[in-house]
Amino acid sequence: MVVRGPLARLDERLSRALVDTVPRGLSEAASDLGGPLVALPVLLAAMAYAYARGRRAAALFAGLAMAAVPLLVVPLKEWTARPGPLEPWAHGYYPSGHTATALVAYFGAAFLVSRRLVPVAAVLTAVTGTGLVLRGYHWPLDVLASCCLGVLILFAASGGPRQGK
Structure with a gap:
């Protein structure tokens, strides 16, 4: 389904229609937002802030969530x-x-x-994924699958659903 089949063909047609529809410099800059040199310092600063505010467990779980990304993504890339x-x-x-x-x-x-920053996080993630597709670095389904995986990672790191809340 991911590599062959009607969904993959649709994904490929959509990608061909989108690649290079904006200047490459713009799409490259957008895709760089997801690189470790840009995204990790943001998370590390937030972890330091949370740690200083006494939210040590939350900071630890955020770090563990980030550590889970390559542990899950790399084998999936190899497998597919x-x-x-x-x-x-x-x-x-x-x-x-x-x-x-x-x-x-x-x-x-x-x-x-701050939960008020969630819309900013959504925009930065959307810009990253869009840049990756527009530059031709990834198919749209690659980006969509990663969004689903990222949500699952954050959900697991947060402890899942809370009963009685």
Whole structure:
């Protein structure tokens, strides 16, 4: 389904229609928001803030959530071996590590600092995923799958649903 089939073909057609519809510099800058050099310092600063405010467990769980991203994304990339939009000879594009990193880092930071920052986290994650697709680094389904994975990681790190609340 991810590599072959009607959904994959639709994904590929959509990608071909979207790639390079904005200047490459813009789409590259957007996709860089999900890179570890940009997203991790944001999360680390939020973790330090939460730790200083006495929310040590929350800071720890945010860090564990981020550590889970490569532990889950890398094996999934190996398992699916999906080729890239602009590099059909290369494999390992599903799911998008940059998107999962952005989602976990920015939402994790928002949850640690202020829930009012959740819309900012959503925008940063959406910009990252959009940039990855528009630049041709990832298929749309790669980004969507990473969003789902990132939400599951954050949900698990938060302790899941709370009973009686």
